[in-house]
Amino acid sequence: MSRKRVLIVGGTGYLGQHVLQRFSEIQGTTPCHLAFTHHSGPPPPALLNAFPNFLPFSVDLKTGKGFEAVSHQFGPPDVVVNCAALSVPRACEMDPAAAMSINVPSSLVNWLSSLEESNSLLIHLSTDQVYEGVKSFYKEDDEAVPVNVYGKSKVAAEQFITEKCSNFAILRSSIMFGPQTISPVPKSLPIQWVDGVLSKGNTTEFFHDEFRCPVYVKDVVAVILALSKRWISEDKQTQLIVNVGGPDRVSRVQMAETVADIRGYNPSLIRSVSASSVDRGVKSPADISMDITKLVRTLGISPVSFRDGVGLTLATETKS
Template sequence: MKSILTTGSNGLLGQKITEKVLAEGRVKLIATSKGVNRYPVKAGYEYAEMDILNPEQVRQVIEKYKPDAIIHTAAMTNVDTCEANKELCHQLNVDAVKTLLSICEEKNIQLVHLSTDFVFDGANGPYKEEDAVCPVSYYGESKVLSEDLLKQSKVHWAIIRTILVYGISSDMSRSNIVLWAKGALEKASPINVVNDQWRMPTLAEDLAEACILAVEQRAQGIYHISGKDYMSIADLVRKVADYWSLDQSFLHEISSASLNQTAKRPIRTGFILDKAIKDLGYNPHSFEEGLAILKGQM
């Protein structure tokens, strides 16, 4: 049985990987994150505190547990924060990857690295893995730089790009679009939602499964992982409102330009999933199925 070490295990994806490993027992898990373990179940896997900005600590933890693969989920993902604090974004999204790569190369460890649809400019979505990248934000740029590091390395690597991840976990440090929309509409709060950006939202459980599949099959290369449904952000929020029978009159559709956000967003992303379906056996839920899973966990 392979052993995997996850970074960022306190985040939504990190917790879903832990949940899946405990439920299915397909791999051995070493979960790592900055600070104490926030996952409610503490047995059945190892946990180690690990700050990805501390190269010495990273090396000590990896040398102690000797994993077959690392799934690197830790990152700065708030697009506007990345734009406003480029130095910290570069440290978290690029420098930390350099640290992991140097250790993985030395110890012959597979590295599965999480990336994003924001590597594209959104002019021609949905995208295939081999389409040319052209980020419009510093967050996207930092992810392109980290992808390039993997491609230039001698490490056995897989890059998993994903889109707009949603789900629920314990003690969440940040929300996601589905929970935000549901919460606001339940409180009858007016919300502004853009109607000129298109995405394929990804259930966190589906993304966790893809990460584990990439390790089990020792995948190499880039894989596009998302949900199967393509929709505008406004349509997404309307589907959430429909599912929980919430009043849509509080939903105001606006254009991206009127939001005045710090960082630019790509207009149309979305992924062509054929490669992941064929090579990994990836089989994502529909958006409605994802909402049903979420409802069952609440």
């Protein structure tokens, strides 16, 4: 069997780097040709040094500029993992046009459909923010009623993919947390941020009435890998929308309390406040916890508990 080609769109971001790392670790048992795209700047040297055999391509998702080079130098991909997004809700609120043009992967899908004899599996990252946030443990067939531009752009992306693609998996991910990447990303990582403020002895406010099912990043990567392998080895087309969250519904306060407990920080540093007390410039859904029964049943993957994931994350960080 010829080596399959896997393209990671948004390979320099947080999830993208973790996906690249995992694919590099399995090259001995499941060898693939790997390429990744980047946009905001050249790929960091640390990343290029870590994965010297992975081909980098500069691609603009808004216009599709750069995909032609992928076709010529890499070839039609068998699997495409789309990790690229404008994912800061406030940034999306301030520039809805940019949110739509980046988060709805029209240039990517149009490029894939233009390739001859290509039947790529598109694995696309969506979000728990497609849900309205008025109840607990949303299921995939619950109506998507997003309350902000970010969520709306992701719903539009899901609709576009389901209409245009015959072979896809849409992963509605919750907040991802885990170790820092090979080339550190500029955005603040949730557990490391909590650890940082509490380690300095700063009293910090956390919301007691905003609930999520945070998911350990390596579990998201395991889902991507399982879907990729299934398509590569079994050649079975899929049309899947699945919640990818952790097993625990936790508030921001509970997230902070878990970090404090594992690290031994004083819990009185955690000040519980209502999400309604802060204007973040964007509406945020109150409870978008997700039911992950379908994930466990379909792929046989059971994400680790929030506490275990935090333990694994902090074990990689040096205590400041």
